[in-house]
Amino acid sequence: MISVPKQTSIHPKERRLILKHADDPDYDVSIDCYIRHGGYEVMKSAFSSRKPEELCQEVLDSEVRGRGGAGFPAGMKWKFLDRKSGKPIYLICNADESEPGTFKDRQIMHKDPHQLIEGMMITAFATQTAKAFIYIREEMPLGAQILEAAVEEAREKNLVGDNILGSGYSCELIIHRGAAAYICGEETGLIESLEGKRAYPRIKPPYFPAALGLYMCPTIVNNVETLCNVKHIAEMGGKEYAKIGRPGNTGTRIWCLSGQVRNPGYYELENGLFTYGDLIYEIGGGLRDGRTLQAVIPGGSSSKVWRAGERFTGKLRNGDKFNWGLEDVPLDFDGPMAAGSMSGSGAVIVIDDSVDIVEVLANLNSFYAHESCGQCTPCREGSLWMKKITTRMVNGGAREEDADLLASIGDQIAGRTICAHGEACAWPTQSFIAKFRDKFIEKAKEDPEAATKRASRLV
Amino acid sequence: MMILHAIQKEKGFLSLETQEWVAEKLELNPIQVREVVTFYPFYRESAIGKRHIRVCRTLSCALNGGYKVCDSFKKEFNTELDGISPDGRVTVEFAECLASCGTAPVAMVDDVLYENLTEKQVVAICDQIKQETPAENSQVEAQ
Numbered sequence: 001m002i003s004v005p006k007q008t009s010i011h012p013k014e015r016r017l018i019l020k021h022a023d024d025p026d027y028d029v030s031i032d033c034y035i036r037h038g039g040y041e042v043m044k045s046a047f048s049s050r051k052p053e054e055l056c057q058e059v060l061d062s063e064v065r066g067r068g069g070a071g072f073p074a075g076m077k078w079k080f081l082d083r084k085s086g087k088p089i090y091l092i093c094n095a096d097e098s099e100p101g102t103f104k105d106r107q108i109m110h111k112d113p114h115q116l117i118e119g120m121m122i123t124a125f126a127t128q129t130a131k132a133f134i135y136i137r138e139e140m141p142l143g144a145q146i147l148e149a150a151v152e153e154a155r156e157k158n159l160v161g162d163n164i165l166g167s168g169y170s171c172e173l174i175i176h177r178g179a180a181a182y183i184c185g186e187e188t189g190l191i192e193s194l195e196g197k198r199a200y201p202r203i204k205p206p207y208f209p210a211a212l213g214l215y216m217c218p219t220i221v222n223n224v225e226t227l228c229n230v231k232h233i234a235e236m237g238g239k240e241y242a243k244i245g246r247p248g249n250t251g252t253r254i255w256c257l258s259g260q261v262r263n264p265g266y267y268e269l270e271n272g273l274f275t276y277g278d279l280i281y282e283i284g285g286g287l288r289d290g291r292t293l294q295a296v297i298p299g300g301s302s303s304k305v306w307r308a309g310e311r312f313t314g315k316l317r318n319g320d321k322f323n324w325g326l327e328d329v330p331l332d333f334d335g336p337m338a339a340g341s342m343s344g345s346g347a348v349i350v351i352d353d354s355v356d357i358v359e360v361l362a363n364l365n366s367f368y369a370h371e372s373c374g375q376c377t378p379c380r381e382g383s384l385w386m387k388k389i390t391t392r393m394v395n396g397g398a399r400e401e402d403a404d405l406l407a408s409i410g411d412q413i414a415g416r417t418i419c420a421h422g423e424a425c426a427w428p429t430q431s432f433i434a435k436f437r438d439k440f441i442e443k444a445k446e447d448p449e450a451a452t453k454r455a456s457r458l459v
Numbered sequence: 460m461m462i463l464h465a466i467q468k469e470k471g472f473l474s475l476e477t478q479e480w481v482a483e484k485l486e487l488n489p490i491q492v493r494e495v496v497t498f499y500p501f502y503r504e505s506a507i508g509k510r511h512i513r514v515c516r517t518l519s520c521a522l523n524g525g526y527k528v529c530d531s532f533k534k535e536f537n538t539e540l541d542g543i544s545p546d547g548r549v550t551v552e553f554a555e556c557l558a559s560c561g562t563a564p565v566a567m568v569d570d571v572l573y574e575n576l577t578e579k580q581v582v583a584i585c586d587q588i589k590q591e592t593p594a595e596n597s598q599v600e601a602q
Contacts, residue, residue, distance in 0.1 A: 097558045179502055196495065198494055258561050259560075347560070360518065
């Protein structure tokens with residue numbers, strides 16, 4: 001059996017729901033181990049005593065929001081399913097985790113695959129799905145092997161396949177592997193890829209997956225962590241689940257802390273109880289010796305950056321005024337949104353004062369230039385231009401007007417593309433220039449000779 | 460796509476003849492296969508070294524020395540990025556985010572992920588590869 005290294009300590013502030021057993025030293029990926037820990041009980045009771053509509057209502061009541069990036073309520077997504085067409089419904093688990101900074105789904109799939117399968121089968125039953133898929137990225141070959149073995153085990157126990165548990169409901173579960181393209185994390189791109197084509201995202205409207213998804217049939221695409229939450233919602237009931245966290249930000253979330261911080265890692269925390277300051281300084285152990293904070297990327301590399309010392313003011317949805325430093329921003333969906341960014345996939349990247357911020361942007365720009373699918377001109381050309389400019393800047397060719405030039409390219413990409421990759425590649429540039437304009441202008445004064453002798457490189 | 464995966468695993472890369480064969484079997488035009496092959500970074504149309512080393516270069520790894528890790532791999536095998544090393548053993552590539560940013564820097568050798576890499580570990584991994592994989596050209600080995 002395949003096993004991956006486990007985390008040895010769990011922070012006392014964590015509330016582990018999804019990752020409850022994942023890091024137990026004697027917990028393995030076999031179905032026997034999962035059943036020993038109470039696994040598939042929720043599914044059995046759901047299949048024998050609950051109606052699909054009831055389960056959908058539970059998920060709606062739970063107000064659980066998608067953990068993939070957009071934070072859209074999962075129950076609503078299911079409600080949009082086109083049931084009038086009479087076409088089969090498909091369920092896809094988006095396991096193409098590739099937003100830089102994110103590594104939460106990896107933990108679930110490598111350490112507790114049956115939880116995902118149980119969550120998916122409950123979802124499939126609730127939505128009366130005809131066929132379910134897990135689209136896992138190519139860079140996780142081990143994860144794909146683990147999942148394939150797990151599905152096989154589940155099939156033997158009649159938890160997947162024909163006439164599941166004698167309920168009369170049948171659903172196949174298929175593991176499909178990607179081929180190293182970031183754009184497959186975009187749901188319509190993923191669907192195209194699953195159909196065996198280039199992953200060019202489709203334009204919405206009309207191609208909302210809930211109506212015209214896989215093979216032009218109604219389709220649900222949910223993130224790994226979201227689908228695992230479904231199991232817990234079915235177990236405790238939607239209203240009960242909604243008591244975890246705070247209104248509109250229910251449940252727990254697995255935060256991925258990385259970058260220049262003492263204890264990087266994943267931490268499952270109850271939504272809204274903690275702040276970014278708690279995560280970075282207390283749970284994450286703070287910055288390394290002698291370093292001060294320069295910037296924080298709050299939710300995956302495409303979210304807008306925050307500069308250390310920045311303050312955010314405004315009014316929350318309930319009318320309360322807020323005045324936060326970046327350390328005070330609540331760790332949930334709405335907090336970072338109020339502070340002009342987003343929680344995205346829950347990936348927090350910490351940047352200290354040892355690196356040049358222009359290089360950080362250059363690194364991200366090369367990522368987005370590499371990953372643009374090339375379908376829309378603004379993104380295909382613009383992401384490359386931004387990469388070229390920032391790379392030239394770090395190699396000693398910076399000019400004072402570059403800041404304005406970069407900002408203008410960013411402004412001309414965002415909002416002008418089919419999918420959100422346009423925003424994803426423009427937001428870093430736009431926000432870095434907005435928050436660190438002085439550093440970008442200063443860069444022009446740098447000695448080109450010195451630029452070639454950089455101690456550490458990010459591009 | 461799963462067919463292409465299977466063939467690449469077996470043959471190492473997807474030649475034009477292979478692509479035509481796949482197209483014929485699936486009743487597609489060859490271009491419909493090739494446009495897929497050329498879109499996805501994972502598919503290759505030419506051979507690489509016997510072992511495939513992918514070093515993550517995206518932000519969290521870069522902040523923790525990903526570029527240095529890549530340099531050490533290149534030095535150990537005396538090779539350039541994306542090319543086949545002179546002994547035919549490896550191809551070293553940069554990869555975009557391997558989704559293990561909490562244990563940066565990371566690299567993958569074929570299907571295995573190595574985390575929290577230090578210079579010492581890179582050398583150890585390289586030594587292991589050299590032991591497991593014979594060099595193609597014995598003269599290079601002798602030098």
